[in-house]
Amino acid sequence: xxxxxxxxxxxxxxxxxxxxxxxxxxxxxxxxxxxxxxxxxxxxxxxxxxxxxxxxxxxxxxxxxxxxxxxxxxxxxxxxxxxxxxxxxxxxxxxxxxxxxxxxxxxxxxxxxxxxxxxxxxxxxxxxxxxxxxxxxxxxxxxxxxxxxxxxxxxxxxxxxxxxxxxxxxxxx
Numbered sequence: 001x002x003x004x005x006x007x008x009x010x011x012x013x014x015x016x017x018x019x020x021x022x023x024x025x026x027x028x029x030x031x032x033x034x035x036x037x038x039x040x041x042x043x044x045x046x047x048x049x050x051x052x053x054x055x056x057x058x059x060x061x062x063x064x065x066x067x068x069x070x071x072x073x074x075x076x077x078x079x080x081x082x083x084x085x086x087x088x089x090x091x092x093x094x095x096x097x098x099x100x101x102x103x104x105x106x107x108x109x110x111x112x113x114x115x116x117x118x119x120x121x122x123x124x125x126x127x128x129x130x131x132x133x134x135x136x137x138x139x140x141x142x143x144x145x146x147x148x149x150x151x152x153x154x155x156x157x158x159x160x161x162x163x164x165x166x167x168x169x170x171x172x173x
Contacts, residue, residue: 036063037099039122039168045108047090053111054091057120057168060104066127067099070163074109077117077170085120086110098127111172120168131157 042056061067073082087093091108099105109120125131134152137144144152 037061037067037122037124037164037166039120039166041169041171042106044111045091047088052086052088054086054088054108055111055120055168055171056092057107057109058104059094059099059107059122061099061101063126064101066101067124068097068127068131069094069099070123070125072120072122074112075119075121075167076112076114077172079114079116082121083112086112099124115172117170117172119170121165122167123163123165125157125162125164 038058038060040058040060042058044053045056046053072085074085075082086109088108088110092106094105094107107120112118130152134144134154134157136142137152144150144154
């Protein structure tokens with residue numbers, strides 16, 4: 001079998017290198033920029049026969065892109081460390097990792113036992129193409145590197161410069 005001449009292999013090689021360069025550019029590190037995530041306080045509620053009050057929050061993605069929820073906590077004024085939110089399965093809460101653009105969700109967060117003002121905090125990041133590819137690779141046990149070439153770097157995705165934190169208004173006293 002006769003191999004194609006070098007003249008016919010060169011365009012294919014250039015196209016391959018160009019495609020890899022474009023893919024690396026698309027997957028390059030960019031700090032997070034989506035800022036149109038709004039946390040609004042809707043009021044208080046409680047369950048029957050329960051004295052614990054829950055604050056109802058509406059989290060609205062008014063940005064042009066889907067976001068990935070990265071964590072949440074409660075801050076109490078005067079307390080050095082953040083607290084895990086108190087949740088109740090009988091009240092609204094999100095278990096999904098993403099929030100699509102134009103979508104809102106309701107969250108019920110238990111009022112902390114400490115006296116003083118408090119607020120709900122939500123950390124998120126843009127759900128980029130790189131992150132979608134990494135999720136797909138993990139779900140389907142695909143490699144994230146080819147030899148020494150790292151294609152999808154999970155450490156770069158988890159870099160704190162990729163995260164944005166929004167806060168509810170202060171509640172309480």
